[in-house]
Amino acid sequence: MSNLFFKKCMIAGVFTIAINTCTYAQSFVISDLKVNGLERLNSAVVFENINVQTGKTLNSSKFPEMIKSLYATGLFEDVSLSRQGNVLVINVKERSSISEIVFTGNKDIKTNKLNEILRGINFYPGQVFDVAHLDEIIKNLYQSYETRGKYSTRISTNIVPLPRNRVRVEFDVSEGRTAxxxxxxxTGNNEYSDRKLKKQLDTGVTNFGSIISQNDRFSQEKLDKDLEKIQGFYKDRGYMKFEVNASDTALTHDGRQIHIDIDINEGNRYKVIGFEISGNTVVPKEELLKLIVAKKGKPYSHKKIQASIKAIQDRIGDEGYAFARVNAIPDIDEENKTVSFILAIDQGERAYVRNIIITGNERTQDEVFRREMRQMEGSWFVTRDVERSRMRIQRLAYVENIEANVKQIGNDQVDIEYKVAERSAGSISLGVSYGQESKFGFNAGFQQPNFMGTGKDFGISVETTDTTKSARINFTDPYFTDDGLSAGINLSFNKTTVKDDVSASYITDSYMLGLNFGYPITEYSNLYFDIGVELLDIKSTYSSPIEIVSELGGSCVINAVNFGYCYDSEDNENRYQSIKKNKKLIRTGISWVRDTRDRTVFASDGNMTRLSISGTVFGSSDLFYKLRAQHQFYYPLWEEDIVFSARGEINYGGGYGKTENLPFYENYYSGGLKTVRGYRSSSLGPRYLNGETSGASIKANITTEIIMTVPGFTENRNIRWSMFADGGQVFCKKNDNVEFLGYNRCGKGGFDAADMRYSAGISFAWFSPMGPLVFSYAKPLNDKVGDRTEAFQFSIGIPF
Structure with a gap:
């Protein structure tokens, strides 16, 4: 009985399902489409994904497939289809869109960097918000903090609904302390001590220096680089099979301290016994063998092998083979612990340059960079021209860094992308001043070597006080003609109003107009020429040394109390009167400059030599000449991180024709930031009777410096510190006639090494957003009685 009842029920159920299935799978002609639930999206988005149209026949069996297609867009949280007569009704519920992402509490990782991380995983404003993916988003943020050693970071979220089905996603970050x-x-090191190996690491345990270097702050990225440094240390000393077996980190329970264990396998030390070139190449093999910097009989060095490979690739690249491959195949003799190399060369196809693309130049016009190019579009690829083009752009003051990337386009074409990182090289100043003599004053200045992105140098400044009014304007076009002729003009005006309390040695009014030109005579050498006219009015003051008064053609009674100054009494008959002399100076100069530095700001390699002669010509009130010889070189001791620099300069001047000596207003001075640090600016050398520095006709300076990146800022190209030693002094020529009232301020004259002044100290330079800042602390090494020393000195500019 029960079995019969069960069979009847089964038959009835199957019959019911069959009826419903038939009903569900009915076809109909769509008379209209109706979409419910849209808030932000257009109905076209729905129609495009279900591929239906009015007037077409639709079988309801297609509904599941259509629903699946709409879900696949990721735009909808819920989807259903129904039929009202012949109207297809599509019911949807949109997912919310991200309107805004807000971070609070983050300091170590800036908001723009966090947004970059989220953008990399497609989570940014405008995207659909899926709460199911929020855990993955937070996991990525945690990983970013953990790579910086912040294991105690806590992140909470708050989703704020907004009108039109949008949300604001808020991340509240508690970064915690860096471990x-x-x-x-x-472990595993036998040849080198722990201490020696730890010196190779940027990572270190907490010590006093960690306050500045922050080397005790754990970062997985930094540790990975340190492991590469240890590997490089061994492989550059012959241990070509060196390996890091493992590196483990153990975190304390509070997440604040880390123990690092590094296990290594040193392996054996091998010597290089020979090289062989194989493969076909347009460059003779004998020439390529000479490019190998690794030497026979010396321990294997991975760095030198790689440098040799690059040198060979570059040489072949000079012939147009942009993608030449050089494979160093080692042949190891385990018994004798030696290795020889076969350098297998596949030079590939010769390539020409299709396009040169410049990116990253937001301020500067393309043409400014393209005119520096030595590699041309449409010509054969030449490695040295590609590199020289990069170097010429890098030397521009408004370029911080540049990379050249070669992309292969087919077998015989390449595109070259120059990726530029610009810097703000201009400066602007605006200020109000007050002085005892000048009273209230106003000054404003503007200087921009990349004016409006054109690469032209333009500057203007004005200053006005109770005693001084001055203005200056200059303009230089470095490419006045297409072949590289530069041309510039400068105008200046300076006027001083004499007051009873003026205490300067002398004051001047000047009006000057000058022109300057430059022309490249080789790839690295330029010739410069300038000419100008200056109208100069020189006036003595009550504080002028009597020697200056005499040179201006005046005479006075010597003050018995303040020896070296003119007498100043209340008696009008003897009262000193200012002496004034008008001069017209036709100035001209020519200089030769050879410059191979890799940068003009914080160079790390190359040298610069300058030879020049300048002065006045016939028709001038005073006739004089000034000679200058300068040489400076940079040598990288450790890539760009540690650079040795040395600079030497000699200046020599004198009068000719009707002018006996170099005029006092053209004298050289020494002391201060640009010459001998540790001594006050312009304080060295001979002195007038009243004790004021007179300057002289010869100047000698020498500086040696070890320039280094700042720990913790090794990737920053705008900041450096250095240890330096300066030496310098000014001297009179032996034939200078400087004796006055039986006093010869120059003694015998001529260069005397015993009179040189020396100093040593440290310096800090930063091309900061607030301006170029230079600070130095120097200790004079052989100062003498009467020298004016100044240990701490600084210079500040304000760029925009």
Missing amino acids: LIKEINI
């Missing part, structure tokens, strides 16, 4: 390195253990 500090408690201990570093190295």
